[in-house]
Amino acid sequence: MTWQLKVAANMRASPLRCSMLSRPSVWPRSRVFGAAHPAGGYKASGPITMTRTDFSIAQRGVHTKRDRCLDIDNINPHVKAAKYAVRGELAVKAEEFRVRVAQGDKSLPFDSVIFANIGNPQQLDQKPITFFRQVLSLLENPLLLENPEALKSSFGYNQDVIERAQTLLADVQSVGAYSHSQGAPIIRDSVAKFIEERDGFPANPQDLFLSGGASSGVNTLLNVICNGPSAGVLVPIPQYPLYTATLSLLNAQCVPYLLEEEKAWGTDVNAIRNSLEQAKAAGTDVRAIVVINPGNPTGASLGADDIKSVLDVAAEEKLVVIADEVYQTNVFVGEFTSFKKRLRQLQQEFPGKYDNVELASLHSVSKGMVGECGHRGGYFELVGFDPLVAAQIYKFVSIMLCPPVIGQCLLEMMVNPPKKGEPSYELYQKEYNGIRDGLHKRALALYEAFQRMEGVECQEPQGSMYLFPTITLPPKAVEAAQAENRAADEFYCMRLLEATGVCVVPGSGFGQKPNTLHFRTTFLAPGTDWVERIVKFHSEFMAKYN
């Protein structure tokens, strides 16, 4: 069962600009000069002036697209094959609607667009945490630090804000300077301490690689692991499409293992073993397993036994474990256990048995209660890697010089926030808990709404920022989707967007069990109005096609 993740064939890559239509063949002519000549021949005509429109006309050459070096059929086929639906056609259409609403267009059947397609908290309601941003403002303008008294009296910057900025600057010198390619030493020290406190096991700054968000870390790891077209990586289905997209780019094999929806999207070790055996039988060299915990898009949170079962397979089969733990603080049910902690426990309990396990665990400033996606901060920790391999990882990341330094500093504060007794602690704690409770409340409200909807089933929210309900659509709706050459879940999501302004992502963008349909929605958007829009739409949709 080695397959490239299937996404509806007509899930076209989105074009360049929000206001663009989704078919580049109708690229508006007034916009194409400089960018491209539309396919098809124009004839050169002068004279040429400097105005934009005239210039556009002047650029109509006599050639067809075959005159250029690059066309859609001769670029890197692996780029062409990659799919990434989170920012695909639906998201582009949603952005078009947003612009129309903002421009006062009253012809749409909604007055706001809700971006529930992407975990982007600060695009919606979530405010940044004050301590973090106060320190960052000082890092950006260290001249402010030259008069700390004025600073305090005018804006109430606490002493711990000032001291944190001074400490970070003493190490990085300037947030405008390149840092060490693995990240600034002082920040890796803080991350190591955080991991030690979280897990009760030591961590070493030397094993940490700071990254531009977790996505960049995943890209690094898969680049090093995948050594050719027969290399395979076990990926949960449904999954966050970064994994399948990156494997496509690397021309490596996605070896999918299905999560168990009926067991709250749990990880089924038998499913993993079956997929692995089938892939091996088909000649795939399976080298790694991806686990997203808490799950994206599923929200599932794995227990200690689930984690052990993955580590068992990894130890027996010599698989690198890629533990995507970016939602580790977004846990509503039970407690988060890291793969690193569980691995260390097992290494104590069964000396020798787990010593060969290679684990890379990822974290990010984009999720949790931090939600600072735009700052592109994150890290991964290597556990059990050959030092020569780690040195190659270092070389790989050094080609891009370093992750954004201000994002590194934000990561430092995420892992080392104000402590009890420090002046900024109380506000930090209040803001943090407020965000956490708000997310839980919204998750429950959405979950309850789904329970009211005919043909919709949803697992109780456990963690992350998403719900991933199953939808059962009437045969007539499936036929209508086919007539549009769309997957049925994509058809449903498109109609939902057009009717309500709520943008979600069809399950086909993440992978799903054959003959099932889902969509992923975040529960970040404030209020309950948008939830009621979904309920109303769904009821009308079902009535129409039943």
Next chain:
Amino acid sequence: MTWQLKVAANMRASPLRCSMLSRPSVWPRSRVFGAAHPAGGYKASGPITMTRTDFSIAQRGVHTKRDRCLDIDNINPHVKAAKYAVRGELAVKAEEFRVRVAQGDKSLPFDSVIFANIGNPQQLDQKPITFFRQVLSLLENPLLLENPEALKSSFGYNQDVIERAQTLLADVQSVGAYSHSQGAPIIRDSVAKFIEERDGFPANPQDLFLSGGASSGVNTLLNVICNGPSAGVLVPIPQYPLYTATLSLLNAQCVPYLLEEEKAWGTDVNAIRNSLEQAKAAGTDVRAIVVINPGNPTGASLGADDIKSVLDVAAEEKLVVIADEVYQTNVFVGEFTSFKKRLRQLQQEFPGKYDNVELASLHSVSKGMVGECGHRGGYFELVGFDPLVAAQIYKFVSIMLCPPVIGQCLLEMMVNPPKKGEPSYELYQKEYNGIRDGLHKRALALYEAFQRMEGVECQEPQGSMYLFPTITLPPKAVEAAQAENRAADEFYCMRLLEATGVCVVPGSGFGQKPNTLHFRTTFLAPGTDWVERIVKFHSEFMAKYN
């Protein structure tokens, strides 16, 4: 003449941490727990406690490295093949020396380390431009904007600072939110306006892709262009090793064309045509040509005729032109002409002839007088690309979500700085000119020092941040290098570092004409002491080996 850039075989990838020795086989044991087991067998032994040292002992397994999935011989061979000397062995050793000096080690023959290996202005003397950082501090902490009067009275933030922050925030909402994957619309609008004003020809925001530094843009472009092992890209030699490293990663062919040192490192169109013909004869599908203007590492600045000759080849041979123009404001001699401007002029002058040219031009916040490397900001503009190809580029960048938003905002200010009559103009202009004049002065001082040195020849500085002198070493020095299994220029640079603390990069890291030796040094470091260190070392080195 299709070859992978040769770098001395023992230019090892640098290991993980500055304090590490360069041979991972002697990875210090106290640092390896969690990261890796040194090659060679240890035996598991209990009991285990939570201290770092004890844990390290406990982790000594009974396996050898064959027990793991990944080893140096089975990872992605293209990662292994990539070379990136700018952050290689010499840089790692320099960082070790820096730490020793900082810790009070008096055993070294110098009292400071000079990082002349990398264009990292703010690591050295260069101060950030005040206007930029004031605005960024407000973007990071928008709460400051709620009391602009207090803000102004305490810190002297001008009204244009406050307004710029408000304008940017109105578009991006929060610098902690993901932006559009191509970059925030308002920022692309500003970049388009900047290009129009620079070139006198229109530019379209839709054709602009903001990126995390220019490096990330180059990575995107080469990923899309290179469609298999026979794809080739013309790269100047010497070059910035990002190009050869990325081509290695993509398993594509570097087709080198030699720059003419004797003509101030000019671009020789015959060298390009010869390389191209030879590569085609060898079965390489040459798809693109890289031009770095002003040059890195050469400092050369191309005139209008040079640019035309490259565009002629591109038009005739259907090559994508990748114009790396990140040093466009670092020009001491003559004026910078962009490839876009020259292309548009030629398209006017010779209707039809240049219509098929595909050009991608890159710019960055890291260089120029901005020098904000750590913020990872940049952009590329697509000219003449097929919209379907551009859509694939969009999809590719969307997988990594978006470039750092604060770096995008910095880019906006770089292309749209305070204007005459605005309150922040005067200081901005003073700072900008101060940096520019300082760089020129240092370039000349270094150039004059090189003229005093036996066996050293250097072209007069024209632009960028580097000089790239030729060194002629005595046969005995070449023999001594061979005895150490090093390239002669690497041997020279290593001795220079050990004797003086000055870190430069050997010419072999950039590529050089066979039987020539060079090194690249920045002229960013303040003062003249370090220049005199080089002069003294060189004289002693020559005396020793003559």
